[in-house]
Amino acid sequence: MASDIEIDAMRRALEIARERGSVLPNPTVGCVLLTPEGREISRGATIRHGAHAEVDALRLAGDAARGGTAVVTLEPCNHTGRTGPCSQALIRAGIRRVVFAQADPHVTAAGGADTLRAAGISVEAGILADEVAGMNAAWTFAVTEGRPFVTWKYAATLDGRSAAPDGTSQWITGVEARRDVHRFRAASDAIMVGTGTVLADDPRLTIRDEHDQPVPREEQPLRVVVGDSPIPTAARVLDEAAPSIVISSHDPAAVLAQLAEREVRHVWLEGGPRLAGAFWDAGLIDRVIGYIAPAMLGAGHPAVSGGASTLSDLRPLDITDLTVVGSDIRFIGAPGHSAREDDS
Template identity: 50%
Template sequence: METPEQDAAHMARAIELAGRGHGTTSPNPVVGCVVLDAAGQVAGEGFHAYAGGPHAEIVALAQAGERARGGTAYVTLEPCDHTGRTGPCSRALLDAGIARVVIAVADPNPEAAGGAARLRAHGVPVTNGVLAGAAERGNEEWLTYARLGRSHVTWKFAATLDGRSAAEDGTSQWITSPEARADVHRMRAAADAIVAGIGTVLADDPSLTARAPGAGRDEGDGPARDGRTPLRVVIDTEGRTPQHARVLDDRAPTLVAVADDARTGLKADLLRLPRHEDGLDLRALLRELAAREVVGAFLEGGPTLAGSFVGQGLADRVLAYVAPALLGSGSAALGAAGVGTIGEIHRLTFDDFSLIGPDLRLIARPVHPLGREQ
């Protein structure tokens, strides 16, 4: 039997493999698997590459073949125990003769959970919780979706070193470099939906698309990944989106969220939602998006909408691009977010610092557990 140190090392590899499916598996989770033979040598590796495709365990078992018999399987998410687009992975592990299974995170989906129990019922020892934190971070969008029944939200903004997202006259193109903007499109393309407010639509007339690699336009041009285009979502309480707005063109599907009592003649796919304070009920929005299999939403736009998401605890990840530049005046990146005193400050933890061209990219998350409300 492998030592705890060996378990951690093999699970780290499984988490690395799972990351290769990020952006292409929705509405399924990202999952990685490593299979050892009976002698403790790696016999097979796999990850879930796309929805409807073989699960990570199936890929790894196929690579391992007969060497899997008597071996150990490391899986970042509890093996499924139901038949959906594919068969139950718990049964595949048993049929392959796996003698031990190590799991990072239990499956919160009641329809798919139960794989660990089935394995134990057939005499296969199961170890839970190995590198659970790292596995959760790699699968945070789907875990939020599965645990809370709403879309996971990444709030992206670009700002100067002194925290300004636009100059005093409202101009903001371009604060960051072409390299940073290209990175934004890559991050957009991994989301299921790109969200902006009516203020941004009226001020900038954005396309809200994700540029395919090699495209020349800053606003995107066509499908970004595997022919799939993120849904565009406009939060427009009164239905004021101009009919000629680029966000309503045919380059990607668009959903316009309006108040349930809004009187608008807008010809678009409208989602009517309850009002909440000065806007719409954002939790209701995220639940409706989840019902449309939007696992991860990419929030763009101005400081007011961002403040609403942050203030209501609905910004699950913050993606900041900071340019080595100063404005001294102009709009801040974040508007009112429900903080009246320093004791109410929204605390985050940094996960990543990267130089993208001349700019600094920061990724931070709220300090509360992943996939759970504060």
């Protein structure tokens, strides 16, 4: 059974992981190393395309880790990928006890706990597991379902219009909402639009930091343009600020399959109504984040095309968050799996 000291250390490991933020395609992981008496030796967090949390903490601890306890938010990995297996690194360092939260759902990487036990190391699993699972929900979904988690973001007026009749759409929402979008974008590893959006708005599709400055190219999500309409070579989405690809397929499942091959875990879908409608109709949207402006257009383009042909096919959203952001309203929800019941 985990001690109070170990549970407190797990909370610190969670905080460390959250502070590091998204490191997709890796999971967000934090690690705290303790002496046998429970004093903290060092802490680490997984780096994007770099060292895992355990290795980061062991590097800082040096020989002081021998005989100690590793408290880590995810089961130490058991495979060689971009880095070696963390289970073996802990064994070599002389760690005598490992406490972790979430079991690794990745088929290739799982098994670290068994390897540690076979080496005579005491292992405790499941400490604060629900909190860690929530932190890595998109990554966990992707490695278990075999396709990226898809978040559809849209902005619309109260009457559901995402663009005026002439196609103009910048800006429906206020500056606070747009800053909020950048914070959410940063938790994804791909931002997707259709060719229609590129031709209409010429978006850059990059993320910026809290000071409204672009983050380095190596920290930018992959920009994905879907569709077969030619786009100008001078389009900003093709510049050097971030990596970009164009996928000509119109099949949402095929698009996600290509992205899965690139180890994309979380797609941020900002496409226009046709692309969003195609993913919605295919049942391939896992979360919706909508920004509703307190304004009316009365005409123009809807936020989504396609969908239900009759009210009995209405597919509800299970709302998990409702927040005022500046002058706009933001809601977050997950698509329901059945039509709304008739309560008349």
